[in-house]
Amino acid sequence: MNKQISVIGMPMDLGQARRGVDMGPSAIRYAHLIERLSDMGYSVEDLGDIPVNREKIKEDEELKNLNSVLSGNDELAKKVDSVIEKKRFPLVLGGDHSIAIGTxxxxxxxxxxxxxxxxxxxxxxxxxxxxxxxxxxxxxxAVSLGVGHGTLVNLGGYAPKIKPENVVIIGARSLDEGEREYIKKTGMKVYTMHEIDRLGMTKVIEETINYLSDCDGVHLSLDLDGLDPSDAPGVGTPVVGGISYRESHLAMEMLYDADIITSAEFVEVNPILDHKNKTGQTAVELAESLLGKKLL
Known part of the structure; x- marks a missing residue:
């Protein structure tokens, strides 16, 4: 694991309708992310938050806040690119999951x-x-796979960013009809909660690591609503029956041991909906496990 980490805050809350997730990066920092990673021996630089342009929403706008989401992700993409150019590990704090377009x-x-x-x-x-x-x-x-609105898809001047055969979704339990059709059409690897319950998280992560073994880098995009709301209540779109806190730690620990993660983001922490920053704290603890913290 790269011992040089650059933390980037992206306080974007315009990719969805509920306010509060713009405070996610602050909530995660407040849970002592920087100090705790530094205590693990990492060289951590905090690059602060990327400013988010809040244009007035147009009444007839089909994609909500398109221009603001686009400009914010463009700035994030440039920042992440610069971090990787410097041979550092980008750790991005959201914000809603639209920021993955820029990451x-x-x-x-x-x-x-x-x-x-x-x-x-x-x-x-x-x-x-x-x-x-x-x-x-x-x-x-979808945007990162080259499917969707042209200005989003072509951000950075190239598309697609990734291929369906190089993606693994873990924890799915709320899919719209169009999403199900796309998954079936592409044969994308998806572990729903049914597979996690039936196989166990150990098998799921072992298979994921093996499935991505031909990739030359692996990005982890972790939405805190992947966890069950009892463990991560501070999210905008909670879905009951999710991955447990302990299963998530196991997953992060196994990914660290496999030494395959080259970048990561933690998104959708909404402190307004949280209980005493429980979800921000969980994000920090999962980041620690991803980066190698052990009990012994």
Whole structure:
């Protein structure tokens, strides 16, 4: 694991309708992320938060806050690109999951075959045509795969960023019809909660590591709503029956042992909906496990 970490805050809350997730980066920092990673022996630089442009929403806008989401992700992509150029590990703090568009834009240009682990209750594979809401935080994986609104898809001047065969979704339990059709059409690897319950998290992560073994880098995109709301209550779109706190730690520990993760983001922490920053604290503890913290 790269011992040089650059933390980037992306306080974007315009990819969805509920306010509060813009305070996610602050909540995660407040849970002592920087200090705790430094105590583990990492060289950590905090690059602060990327400013988010809040344009007035147009009444007839089909994709909500498109220009603001686009400009914010463009700045994030440039920042992530710069971090990787310096041979540092980018750790991005969200913000809603629309920020993955920028993270993957800045990351994928450095890899021929970038793998992605999408740890999430949702597929985020919607487009304007399939989305029930028009919220862009339900579209970042589709956009990164080259499917969706042209300005989002072509961010950074290239598309697609990743390939369906290099993606593994873990924890899915809320998929829209268009997302299910896309998954079936592409044969994308998805571990729903059914597979996690039946196989166990150990088997799921072992298979994921093996499945992505030909990739030259792997990005972890972890949405805190992938966890059960009892363990991560401070999220905007909670779905009951999710991955447990302990299962998530096991997953992170196994990914560290496999030494395959080259970049990561933790998204959708909403302190307004949280209980005493429980979800922000959970994000920090999972980041610690991903980066190698052990009991013994």
């Amino acid at each position: 993957l834009t800045g990351t994928a240009k450095h890899y021929k075959e970038l793998g992605v682990i999408w740890y999430d209750a949702h597929g985020d594979l919607n487009t304007l045509e399939t989305s029930p809401s028009g919220n862009i935080h339900g579209m970042p994986l």
